[in-house]
Amino acid sequence: MEAGGQLTQSRRDHAAMIVKTDDPSRAIDLDLTFSCGQVFRWTKIEDGWVGIIGDSLVRLQQREGRLLVQSSAPLPKSRITSYLRLDDDLQSILKELSRDREFRKIVKSIPGLRILRQDPWECLASFVCSRNCRVPMIRRIVRNISQRFGKRVTWGDYLDHSFPEAEIISQASLSELASCGLRYGRRQARELKELARLICEGEIDFGALKDTSYAEAKARLMSFDHGVGNKVADCVLLFSLEKLESFPVDVWVARTVAELYHDHLRPDLVSKAARGRSLTPRDYREISDFGRSHFGRYAGYAQEYIYHWKRLKEGVC
DNA sequence: ATCCAGGATATCT
C-alpha cells in the first residue's frame, strides 16, 4: 500500500468518533461514572478518560452534548454505546426511582451517573479482589494483575494492558498472583485461579447467566465457595450481567440506607449498620430486599447513586 | 499505635 493510503488509514483510526448525548435520556457524566467504584481500570488523563474496551485503548472526552471517542484500533460505535449503557433511558430510570424526597435530592446532586456494561470475567475478578480493600487499593491490585498477565497495548504516548483472559489466570502461579497485592496470603489467589478454571471449563457460563433470572444466577455464582458471596455476586450481576434489580450492600450502602430509610428496617439493624459493624447474611438480605422492594427493577441504579453520593459527601473520593 | 476497608467462609451453638 502506498504511503498516502497508510496515512489516510492512520488518520481514520485516530479521528475522534462522536457519540451524541444531548438527549436527556442519553445523559452521561464520565467523571461520576468512572470514579464511582464500579470499575477500576479507567484513569483520568488531562481532560479525558483512558481505559480499555476489549483489546483497544480508548480515550473518552466529555463535551457539551456529546462524547469524543478515540481508540488504538477501530471500534464500532455500538461497542462504545453498549459499554456505556447509553441504551438505558437514564431520564426515565431516575424518574422511576425518585419515589421519595431523599432520593430526589441525591439524583439532583449527581445526575449523569451511569451503570456500565463491563466484561463479566474482569468484573468478577475485580470484586473478588475487592474484599478487605479500599477503592484505590483495588485499582492497584487490578492494575498489577493486568500489567503482569495482560497484553501490552500502546497507542501514541499511552501504555496500558488488557485484563488477562481467564485461561491465563487459571495457569498463573499462586505466588505471582499473590504478589499483585491479593489479600489473605494465597487464599484469594487460589480463589481467583479456581474461578478462572471454572470459567475455562464452562462451569461458569456468563452467557447462560445473563439469560437466567437474578435469583438463579446469583445462587449459581455463590455455589462454588471460591470467594463469591452475596456482595461480590450482586456486584457482578449488576455491573456485567444485566441484572439491574441487584442491590449490592457494602458498609457504605448499609450505613446510608440505615440513615435514610430507618423506618423500613429492624431497629437493631439500623443501629448496627450506622456503627459500621459487619453484616450477617440475614442483615444483608434484609437491606438488599428492601432496596429491591422500594426501588423496583432498577434498584441497582439506586444503589449506585446512594453509594457514590454518600462517599462524595464524606469526602472519601 | 489503632482502626478500617465495595466480605467470605469455616466452625461453633
Next chain:
DNA sequence: AGATATCATGGA
C-alpha cells in the same frame, strides 16, 4: 439456621 471466629494488609 443463625451467631462467631478467623483470615491478614496497606494506609490514614
